[in-house]
Amino acid sequence: MRISALRLQDFRNYTFQEVELGAGLHVFEGRNAQGKTALLEAVYLGATARSFRTSKEADLIRWGQPDGGLHLAMERDSGRPRQLTMRWQAQPLQRHILLQNQPVRRLADFLSELPLALFTPDDLELVQGGPEMRRGYLDLLLCKLYPAYLEALGRYQKVLRQKGALLRAQSSRAELESWDQLLVQFGSQLMQFRAEICRQLEPRLTSLYAEFSGETCILRLVYRPCVEHDFGETLRRAHQEEWRRRTCLVGPHRDEVQLSLGEALVRRFGSQGQRRTLALAMRLAQAEMLLEIGKERPVVLLDDCFSELDPGRQARLLRWLEGASQVLITTATPLDLSPEHRLYRVEEGRVRPC
Amino acid sequence: MDYPEALEELVESLQQLPTIGPKSAQRLAFWLLETAEPKALRLSEAIRSARNQIRPCRRCFNYSDRELCQICADPQRKTGVVCVVVQPKDIVALEKTREYRGGYHVLGGLLSPLDGIGPDQVRIHELLERVREEAIDEVILALDTTVGGEATCLYLSRQLGPETSVTRLAQGLPAGGNLDYTDEVTLGRALRGRRRVEDLSPQ
Numbered sequence: 279m280r281i282s283a284l285r286l287q288d289f290r291n292y293t294f295q296e297v298e299l300g301a302g303l304h305v306f307e308g309r310n311a312q313g314k315t316a317l318l319e320a321v322y323l324g325a326t327a328r329s330f331r332t333s334k335e336a337d338l339i340r341w342g343q344p345d346g347g348l349h350l351a352m353e354r355d356s357g358r359p360r361q362l363t364m365r366w367q368a369q370p371l372q373r374h375i376l377l378q379n380q381p382v383r384r385l386a387d388f389l390s391e392l393p394l395a396l397f398t399p400d401d402l403e404l405v406q407g408g409p410e411m412r413r414g415y416l417d418l419l420l421c422k423l424y425p426a427y428l429e430a431l432g433r434y435q436k437v438l439r440q441k442g443a444l445l446r447a448q449s450s451r452a453e454l455e456s457w458d459q460l461l462v463q464f465g466s467q468l469m470q471f472r473a474e475i476c477r478q479l480e481p482r483l484t485s486l487y488a489e490f491s492g493e494t495c496i497l498r499l500v501y502r503p504c505v506e507h508d509f510g511e512t513l514r515r516a517h518q519e520e521w522r523r524r525t526c527l528v529g530p531h532r533d534e535v536q537l538s539l540g541e542a543l544v545r546r547f548g549s550q551g552q553r554r555t556l557a558l559a560m561r562l563a564q565a566e567m568l569l570e571i572g573k574e575r576p577v578v579l580l581d582d583c584f585s586e587l588d589p590g591r592q593a594r595l596l597r598w599l600e601g602a603s604q605v606l607i608t609t610a611t612p613l614d615l616s617p618e619h620r621l622y623r624v625e626e627g628r629v630r631p632c
Numbered sequence: 633m634d635y636p637e638a639l640e641e642l643v644e645s646l647q648q649l650p651t652i653g654p655k656s657a658q659r660l661a662f663w664l665l666e667t668a669e670p671k672a673l674r675l676s677e678a679i680r681s682a683r684n685q686i687r688p689c690r691r692c693f694n695y696s697d698r699e700l701c702q703i704c705a706d707p708q709r710k711t712g713v714v715c716v717v718v719q720p721k722d723i724v725a726l727e728k729t730r731e732y733r734g735g736y737h738v739l740g741g742l743l744s745p746l747d748g749i750g751p752d753q754v755r756i757h758e759l760l761e762r763v764r765e766e767a768i769d770e771v772i773l774a775l776d777t778t779v780g781g782e783a784t785c786l787y788l789s790r791q792l793g794p795e796t797s798v799t800r801l802a803q804g805l806p807a808g809g810n811l812d813y814t815d816e817v818t819l820g821r822a823l824r825g826r827r828r829v830e831d832l833s834p835q
Contacts, residue, residue: 384815425816436779444745453743453750456786460779 279360279392279574280604281321282353288339288346290316291627298631299604300620306608308624314608317629318396318579320348321606324362325394325577326418327375327385339368347374352392355574355603360391386425393422393576395565395602399583401557405537406545412535419564420471423571427471434464438526445524454517461529462510468530469503476501476535479563486559486566490594491552495539497559504532554586562598575603585611639665691762693738693755695720703727703736710734713770716759716788718742718781726774734772737762742780743787751787760791773800 281299286292291313306314315331319338322330329338339346347365354360363376375382382388403411420427441457444450480499487497505512505528516528537544537556544556565576578599584607587595596615599605607613608624621632635643639661647657664672688694689701692714696702703709703723713734717723723736741754751757762768771792775781789798804822805814814822 386816426820429817433779437783440743440745440779440783444750447745447748447750449745449748450750450752452791453745453783453787455790456743456783457745459786460782 279355280353280577281324281350282359283349283351284317284320285349285351286316286320287348288343289320289348290338290340292316293340293627295627295629297622297629299606301604303599303605303615303619304607304622305613305615305619306606306622306624306629307612308608308610310610312624313627313629314610314624315581317624318581318606318608321350321392321577321579322394322396323348323364324350325392326389327364327373330396330398330400335366335373336368336371339366344368350392362388362391386428389422389428390425393565393568393574394579395561395568395576396579396581397558397561397583398581399586401561401583402553403557404560405548405553405557409532409534412537413531413533415560415564416472416475416535419567420475422568423475424471427468430464430467430471434461434468434530437461437464438529438531442526445520445526448521448524451521454521458510458513462513465505465529466509469505469509469533472530472533473501473503475567478567482563482566483559486562487556490559490591491555492590493539493552497544497556498536498538500536500538502534502536504529504534555591558583558587558591558595565602569601575601578602578605580605580607582608582610584613585609688738692736693720693740693758694723694736708733711766712768713772714759714762714766714768715772715774717774718776722774732772734770739775739784742775742778742784744780754784756788756791759788763792763796768796770797770799773798775800777803 280301284295284297284299286295288294297317306317308314319329319331322328323338329335332338345365345367347363349364350362352360352362361376361378363374363379365374366372367374375388377388377391404415417427417431421431437457437460441454441461444453444457476499483499484497487493509529513528520527539548539552542548544552548556565578569576584592584595622629623632634640642664643654643657643661646652646660647654649657652660664675685697686695687697689696689704690699691704692701694701694703696704698705710733714737715726715732715734716737716739717726718739718741720738723738726732726736737755737759739754739756739759741749743749743751743754759771763771771788773785773788775784785800792798802825804818804825805811811819
């Protein structure tokens with residue numbers, strides 16, 4: 279899949295902008311706060327219905343405007359065109375998504391539409407942040423790959439919120455078992471999916487890391503579920519403790535994914551360079567898996583992180599990117615790219631090709 | 633321009649109704665003013681008498697204008713089996729099937745700790761009491777397939793215990809539905825709940 283044209287209207291700092299895009303590498307150059315990242319954000323929204331910058335959708339509408347939105351003209355690997363429109367209305371805040379001019383009723387229907395990989399400086403948090411970052415990483419991949427996972431995750435989170443409310447209210451202890459039973463039902467599904475995806479991720483990640491770091495240490499990725507055996511039994515045993523502490527202590531919402539090099543946990547002992555390379559490898563692995571299972575070749579977004587890599591890693595990354603259908607890069611400093619690429623200048627909410 | 637006070641009160645009270653927004657409320661209010669008086673007042677009279685006369689059935693909590701609702705008062709209905717629903721509306725839907733001849737029990741809500749609804753806020757004690765007193769040996773749970781519905785089913789089945797047969801409605805393909813129009817979650821459930829072809833004889 280690639281994007282043939284991107285149109286923004288009253289989106290972020292853009293009044294109206296149309297950008298024609300082709301296959302291969304595109305570089306958007308400009309100073310900070312000119313609207314470079316907003317371009318990537320628009321594409322990311324088109325793939326995930328979420329922003330990687332904000333959870334407040336109202337921020338997407340240009341300041342003071344009643345509504346705003348974006349339009350993506352896409353082209354499948356087969357050459358077949360696809361149209362996606364997203365509009366936000368400010369008051370009351372509403373979002374409308376149209377795929378092929380038809381309203382999208384269920385998110386699952388369109389999440390599999392545009393395969394995408396995003397790299398941002400914040401990716402470092404995948405490695406050095408809390409476990410929730412790595413759970414989010416698995417969730418994103420699994421939601422894109424399996425509609426059943428999306429469904430189970432949504433239901434699990436609903437049950438978890440209900441159970442949390444029950445524990446806080448301390449109202450009816452007899453009810454707790456029913457919620458636990460549902461937690462087991464949906465949580466077990468999540469754990470199965472996560473264990474399986476980790477098995478598939480590890481070899482890929484190990485070889486990507488070795489390739490990008492040039493190190494001989496073996497990278498290990500190990501799924502550490504919060505519950506190792508019998509989920510239901512573990513919950514029963516944690517019952518007293520949960521009731522006393524008024525919070526949900528057991529379940530896949532507390533899973534961890536452990537990353538280690540040799541014997542050392544990267545999160546605690548890795549160098550800055552190792553962490554950065556690992557974060558990159560994680561994103562690359564994610565893109566590869568989407569590519570393999572998802573049939574369509576992905577669009578890759580690199581937000582301001584290309585220049586942070588040393589020349590050797592830049593070159594290796596460029597080589598890897600040749601497999602992508604389309605790559606969009608933003609940068610504040612001019613890049614020295616040898617292969618063919620298109621260059622655009624971004625200034626005060628205007629994009630012009632050079 | 634502000635509406636005269638009485639008109640504003642009318643618009644606002646119409647707006648409290650479900651699915652009615654400001655525009656519809658305004659339209660309805662003007663219609664009520666402009667139409668012939670008996671026609672308009674018929675509505676207020678209907679609201680008043682419904683509020684006065686309709687009450688929950690003593691046994692099943694369905695709406696009724698007598699002590700016992702039509703279904704509970706009907707000697708033809710099967711005893712010993714009760715179908716549990718959330719609201720009286722659901723009884724109407726089930727009755728349309730003409731396939732069920734037993735009694736009902738209206739819970740009035742689903743368990744939802746987030747909304748402060750526990751077993752004491754819905755009519756679970758009343759159900760358990762009925763099961764004991766009326767010697768009910770089969771309970772059919774016709775609740776939503778939401779998380780709240782599932783939790784309520786699990787809770788009820790535990791409370792009813794093994795001596796009562798507790799079943800819930802099947803989930804799967806809609807009648808006359810096309811396979812390719814069915815969402816993958818429903819289709820997945822239909823797949824898990826598949827049946828042998830020889831068991832499919834019409835009943």
